[in-house]
Amino acid sequence: MEILNFLFEGFAIALTPFNIAMALAGCFIGTAVGMLPGIGPVNGIVVLIPLTFALGLPPESSIIMFAGIYYGSQYGNSISAILLNVPGTSAAVMTAMEGNAMTKKGRAGPALAMSAIASFFGGTVSIVALMLFAPALSKWAIRFGPAEYFALMVFAFSTLSSLSGKNLIKGLLATMMGLMLATVGLDPVSAVDRYTFGQLKLLDGLDFVVVVIGFFAINEILRYAENIHDQEVFTKLGRVMITAKEFAMSFWTMVRGAAIGFFVGVLPGAGGTIASFVAWTTEQRLVDRQGTFGTGDIRGVAAPEAANNASANGAMIPLLTLGVPGSETTAVMLGALLGMNITPGPLFIANNPTVFWGLIASMYVGNVLLLILNLPLVGIFVRILKVPGWFLMPAVVAVSFVAVYSVNNSPFDILLMAAFGIMGYLLYKTEFPLASVILGLVLGPLMENNLRRAMSLSDGDWTYLFSSPIAIGLWIAAIASLFLPLIIKRFGAASEISKEEVN
Amino acid sequence: MTTNLTDRVTGVFLLLFAIWYGYRTTLFKVSFMADPVGPRVFPLGLAILMGVLSLYLIIKPDPSPVWPGSKTWIRIGLITLTFIVYAYLMVPIGFVLSTTFEITALALIFRGPPLKSIIGAFLLSAALYSLFDILLDLSLPTGSVFRGLWG
Structure with a gap:
């Protein structure tokens, strides 16, 4: 068994004390940022990127920590969802509805326990799938040339645009904005400077850490200024455990949730929110005989939690095997990897076996750590929710300043960050999806580069972009994905009707 | 009438931005062509796409968001x-x-x-x-x- 050999080597890397500490740090930060409404895994990862560069951390250790933040946040987001009815990230919306209904019945403990166990189940099952599918997909994707890559990125953008916002046109416009931001700086091929306006600091292009912190952290502060509030935290958890009967009852729900989550996660743009919604709706149709879903049914917590954890691991597949992320968090991880001179793509696993297998092994370790953090230690995390907003929000700003300043040791970046914060706030208010801007910014240079390489290969013949079956397939998929919102609308309308029938 | 003004204004702004962004490509000082495409085509393509999409936004705007006080x-x-x-x-x-x-x-x-x-x-x-x-x-x-x- 070749895979088992690789996996053993991976554990040899993941189980070094330093890498265990990195996984633990990632899981802890992930649970915390996932839990705090408004702060998500993107913030957690992006703030640490300049730090990992400055400390010269080995790439496998950095990616072990970043992945820990990503899947850890899928555990944490359910804590505030269950206790406060405020999802920590949008992937916990369904958990908030079902889990908070349990809290109101005095069953916060079992809801938290079910969420942790379902998260562990979905997380662990989907690592097995990731481990089996990623190498196979890499071998297939090795045939991709620049034309296929260009088409693949168009596909990623169109799917993300049609799935991540309410308005497809705004999603596409947001993508254009991101791609335009990516053109700032010296053109690597011809050394022409573009959109720098003589600013030497812009010659290297906009640093995505500065843009992302502005878009997410600063934007969040400005949104908090709209509505200054503190949450009443419910701290009577009761016993954080479920019964064997509840586990048995939820077992197949978790299996289906994990499978749905994984495959939805692989799709660009879909991610945890859609995964948990689809998983919850599926279970409602399959097992909800008494009409208890939505009123505090424990299976209604198990389904979305298994699904959103599995989707986080599924989302690692396009990132690692194709080098084309499908979500804002994986886009930020791509930026971090590129900064460490590691290019994810079909050759990634073959060229960096220590990074890939170390990561896979650490994910098994990390999920066990998270189960411990989230079952007996959940009370500690609940205390973080009690930090008042007037201190928490400024603290986020202070940490952001450290990160932004240490990118180039330049206060100019603080001004840029503030400008992007305001831009992010205006884009948020007008419902342009920020995920599309970020993906455009990170993939922009790769997209232009692949286009120009394709044109060099074909000597300027544009039909070359549509010359292989894979490329044509991706173009068709890209166009088809633009019609997804219409289909979802119909699906959504159907479920609205069924709800009304129940009532 | 004013309920979808935000998107119309945004659309006009993005259209003007796209025109300006596209116009800037003509000012690039390209001394030699290292590849058949050059540094102008990609940004120009983005500008054209953004222009078309922003026209659509002007014609079919969403309802305006609730702006804070x-x-x-x-x-x-x-x-x-x-x-x-x-x-x-x-x-x-x-x-x-x-x-x-x-x-x-x-x-x-x-x-x-x-x-x-x-x-x-x-x-x-x-x-x-x-x-x-x-x-x-x-x-x-x-x-x-x-x-x-x-x-």
Whole structure:
């Protein structure tokens, strides 16, 4: 068994004390940022990127920590969802509805326990799938040339645009904005400077850490200024455990949730929110005989939690095997990897076996750590929710300043960050999806580069972009994905009707 | 009539931006063509796509969002002002002092109790400085005005 050999080597890397500490740090930060409404895994990862560069951390250790933040946040987001009815990230919306209904019945403990166990189940099952599918997909994707890559990125953008916002046109416009931001700086091929306006600091292009912190952290502060509030935290958890009967009852729900989550996660743009919604709706149709879903049914917590954890691991597949992320968090991880001179793509696993297998092994370790953090230690995390907003929000700003300043040791970046914060706030208010801007910014240079390489290969013949079956397939998929919102609308309308029938 | 004004204004703004962005490509000083496409085509393509999409936004706008009232805008203005002041102050007066001011200012804007805000701000700034500059060697500004006083 070749895979088992690789996996053993991976554990040899993941189980070094330093890498265990990195996984633990990632899981802890992930649970915390996932839990705090408004702060998500993107913030957690992006703030640490300049730090990992400055400390010269080995790439496998950095990616072990970043992945820990990503899947850890899928555990944490359910804590505030269950206790406060405020999802920590949008992937916990369904958990908030079902889990908070349990809290109101005095069953916060079992809801938290079910969420942790379902998260562990979905997380662990989907690592097995990731481990089996990623190498196979890499071998297939090795045939991709620049034309296929260009088409693949168009596909990623169109799917993300049609799935991540309410308005497809705004999603596409947001993508254009991101791609335009990516053109700032010296053109690597011809050394022409573009959109720098003589600013030497812009010659290297906009640093995505500065843009992302502005878009997410600063934007969040400005949104908090709209509505200054503190949450009443419910701290009577009761016993954080479920019964064997509840586990048995939820077992197949978790299996289906994990499978749905994984495959939805692989799709660009879909991610945890859609995964948990689809998983919850599926279970409602399959097992909800008494009409208890939505009123505090424990299976209604198990389904979305298994699904959103599995989707986080599924989302690692396009990132690692194709080098084309499908979500804002994986886009930020791509930026971090590129900064460490590691290019994810079909050759990634073959060229960096220590990074890939170390990561896979650490994910098994990390999920066990998270189960411990989230079952007996959940009370500690609940205390973080009690930090008042007037201190928490400024603290986020202070940490952001450290990160932004240490990118180039330049206060100019603080001004840029503030400008992007305001831009992010205006884009948020007008419902342009920020995920599309970020993906455009990170993939922009790769997209232009692949286009120009394709044109060099074909000597300027544009039909070359549509010359292989894979490329044509991706173009068709890209166009088809633009019609997804219409289909979802119909699906959504159907479920609205069924709800009304129940009532 | 005014219910979808926001998207129309945004659309017009993006259209003008796209025209300007596309026009800038003609000003690139391209001395030689290293590849058949060159540095102009990709940005020009983006500008054309954005132009077309923004026209669509002008013709079919969404309902406008609920914009916050003047109180929020004053707060947002104040917060932005603190960022600008911070960017100019942090190198001269150092990370600990400037960050203490910044966090205190933000905490007060967010209606924190004054004394607790100042103490919390100072403790957090000092903790961040110790962690990142002293422990992790990340080099945050110490403050050039203090250079004569120590080290």
